[in-house]
Amino acid sequence: MHLLGHFKTITHHKLLVMGYCFRVGLIRQGLMHDMSKYSLTELRVGAKYYTGTKSPNALEREELGYSTAWLHHKGRNRHHLEYWIDYGGRDFHIMGHPMPTKYMVELCLDRIAACRVYHGKNYTDRDPLDYLVNSRDSRMMHPVTKAQVVEILTMLAEKGEKETLRYIRRVVLKHAVALYPSLPEPEGDPAEKDPCFLSGNQLKELADELGTPFYLYDEKGIVETSERLKDAFSWANGYRNFFPVKATPTAGILKLLREHGHGVVCSSAAELELCRRCGFKGDEILFLPNYPREEDLAMAEQVPCMPVLDDLGLLSRFLNHGLLRGTVGIRVKPDGMFRFGLTEVSPDSMKFGVTASALKAAIPKLKEAGIRSMGLHSYMAGNTMSPEYYPRLTAFLCDLALELSRDIQIDYINISGGIGIAYRPGQQQMDLAAAASAVKAVFQEKLTGSTLVNPGLYTELGRFVTGPHGVLVTRVTHIKEEKRTFAGVDASSADLMRPMMYGAYHHISVAGKECVKDRKPYDVVGAVCENTDKLAENRMLPALEAGDVLAIHDAGAHGHSMGYQYGGRLRSGEYLLHPNGEVQQLRRPETIEDYLSTQVF
Numbered sequence: 088m089h090l091l092g093h094f095k096t097i098t099h100h101k102l103l104v105m106g107y108c109f110r111v112g113l114i115r116q117g118l119m120h121d122m123s124k125y126s127l128t129e130l131r132v133g134a135k136y137y138t139g140t141k142s143p144n145a146l147e148r149e150e151l152g153y154s155t156a157w158l159h160h161k162g163r164n165r166h167h168l169e170y171w172i173d174y175g176g177r178d179f180h181i182m183g184h185p186m187p188t189k190y191m192v193e194l195c196l197d198r199i200a201a202c203r204v205y206h207g208k209n210y211t212d213r214d215p216l217d218y219l220v221n222s223r224d225s226r227m228m229h230p231v232t233k234a235q236v237v238e239i240l241t242m243l244a245e246k247g248e249k250e251t252l253r254y255i256r257r258v259v260l261k262h263a264v265a266l267y268p269s270l271p272e273p274e275g276d277p278a279e280k281d282p283c284f285l286s287g288n289q290l291k292e293l294a295d296e297l298g299t300p301f302y303l304y305d306e307k308g309i310v311e312t313s314e315r316l317k318d319a320f321s322w323a324n325g326y327r328n329f330f331p332v333k334a335t336p337t338a339g340i341l342k343l344l345r346e347h348g349h350g351v352v353c354s355s356a357a358e359l360e361l362c363r364r365c366g367f368k369g370d371e372i373l374f375l376p377n378y379p380r381e382e383d384l385a386m387a388e389q390v391p392c393m394p395v396l397d398d399l400g401l402l403s404r405f406l407n408h409g410l411l412r413g414t415v416g417i418r419v420k421p422d423g424m425f426r427f428g429l430t431e432v433s434p435d436s437m438k439f440g441v442t443a444s445a446l447k448a449a450i451p452k453l454k455e456a457g458i459r460s461m462g463l464h465s466y467m468a469g470n471t472m473s474p475e476y477y478p479r480l481t482a483f484l485c486d487l488a489l490e491l492s493r494d495i496q497i498d499y500i501n502i503s504g505g506i507g508i509a510y511r512p513g514q515q516q517m518d519l520a521a522a523a524s525a526v527k528a529v530f531q532e533k534l535t536g537s538t539l540v541n542p543g544l545y546t547e548l549g550r551f552v553t554g555p556h557g558v559l560v561t562r563v564t565h566i567k568e569e570k571r572t573f574a575g576v577d578a579s580s581a582d583l584m585r586p587m588m589y590g591a592y593h594h595i596s597v598a599g600k601e602c603v604k605d606r607k608p609y610d611v612v613g614a615v616c617e618n619t620d621k622l623a624e625n626r627m628l629p630a631l632e633a634g635d636v637l638a639i640h641d642a643g644a645h646g647h648s649m650g651y652q653y654g655g656r657l658r659s660g661e662y663l664l665h666p667n668g669e670v671q672q673l674r675r676p677e678t679i680e681d682y683l684s685t686q687v688f
């Protein structure tokens with residue numbers, strides 16, 4: 088028996104973790120950390136198998152096949168991911184559930200302390216991250232918890248302990264929205280992303296029949312994603328996704344979305360009128376203009392909708408138009424700095440939203456204006472793949488809602504959109520079900536037993552719903568071989584602006600040459616007189632020739648809608664592929680007469 092040696096080891100570890108816990112403000116957890124190690128069950132095993140260099144639990148496990156001390160320990164210490172393993176999910180399998188933030192933080196601190204003890208003077212700030220990446224137990228960790236742990240340990244590796252502890256104390260535990268990038272994803276094989284919802288032959292036939300370029304949407308994909316979304320949030324009270332009209336303002340798509348339970352978010356008079364004609368009304372429309380013109384507000388008088396204020400200064404203008412009937416949504420942003428990836432963003436530079444503190448101060452004024460209840464909105468990131476984005480934002484909004492609910496009724500929380508899609512080969516689609524279950528955990532953690540009973544939950548996902556289910560189909564017009572090879576196509580940045588505007592990646596496949604391994608680099612370029620008019624640069628594609636039909640993927644959102652007529656390019660038509668194979672025109676291609684129709688000669 089080596090009771091004394093074992094006692095010293097566990098106490099050394101406990102004091103280290105306690106020090107870290109105190110530094111981030113987790114006093115109670117610091118005091119209670121690993122207390123069960125001093126219980127008879129665990130002490131006995133620790134003393135019996137003590138060597139000083141190896142874990143006693145591991146040695147007991149070697150002898151018995153399992154460790155009685157560990158089974159005792161993991162059931163009593165919430166900073167272990169094993170504490171959070173239980174049955175769950177749709178098929179009721181054993182799985183890791185999301186850990187509340189304070190225990191996730193304690194887990195990180197526990198690992199840092201353990202690495203420090205094991206590695207002694209060879210310890211570096213990178214060790215805890217390496218340990219996590221190489222360890223098997225983290226496979227059982229809930230994806231959102233894992234993303235949060237990776238975020239903290241990546242920061243430790245890159246910025247050191249002092250800054251990481253400060254970040255945990257000031258940002259992570261305060262639930263400010265912070266997005267540190269997840270582990271970099273490996274670049275995938277482009278051939279693997281080639282297949283699209285129509286075969287190469289079908290695409291070629293359609294291109295011959297309709298004339299290129301055109302947008303084609305896949306009804307089956309849009310419906311499946313809609314169902315998946317509803318399923319993920321089925322636990323939430325009055326859940327609804329409000330599709331941002333700017334993503335795909337096409338009547339045929341909006342009507343399809345309405346049939347599958349989506350509402351819409353409109354920001355202008357034109358979008359309101361479009362949605363009214365698609366049959367949306369009342370609580371199916373969120374009206375969230377920023378810096379609105381009078382015409383926008385006047386249209387909202389005609390189209391029943393749920394108004395949302397982007398600034399408290401808009402209150403009187405909304406009142407003048409009779410838009411506020413006792414309830415209103417407010418778009419909020421945090422008071423302090425928050426992060427997008429590695430860059431810190433100051434709320435001062437953000438044109439959207441009201442700071443949380445300004446909103447708190449304005450409650451009496453809102454009540455005076457007859458507001459009896461409100462919904463809270465926030466939209467912090469676009470196209471994010473961080474699974475912790477939604478839970479973090481939910482925590483921020485729940486904290487604020489709880490505080491406000493002492494003075495005013497809170498009807499709903501709207502965590503908005505901005506979830507990204509896998510544009511690149513090999514990129515992982517974000518696990519929406521996991522993010523939604525983490526949002527649920529935050530709701531339970533924050534609201535159970537509170538005065539705020541079951542507020543509604545809304546999202547505003549656009550790209551996630553239609554993005555992957557649309558392609559821009561175009562034809563190669565001319566190949567120019569120089570040091571680089573340019574493949575000219577009949578679509579351009581006027582049809583799809585994202586590559587030119589943000590250097591965005593859109594995958595390109597060649598009809599009939601999908602999955603071909605032998606490739607060479609091309610610049611795929613349009614006919615607009617700008618050298619930046621490139622849909623792809625240095626893209627590895629199968630050998631191209633004039634006449635080839637290309638599908639430009641993931642163009643179902645923020646694609647056609649961002650089109651313009653620069654250089655006399657006319658906007659292309661849009662079509663919907665029904666599950667039975669029929670193709671329906673949703674919008675005809677523009678003609679030269681359309682181009683001229685607004686001009687005065």
Ligand SMILES: *Cc1c(COP(=O)(O)O)cnc(C)c1O
Binds near residue numbers: 466548
């Ligand atoms: C653009 C926008 C979104 C999000 O759009 P995604 O397509 O999900 O990126 C959500 N809400 C509002 C009000 C928006 O303007």
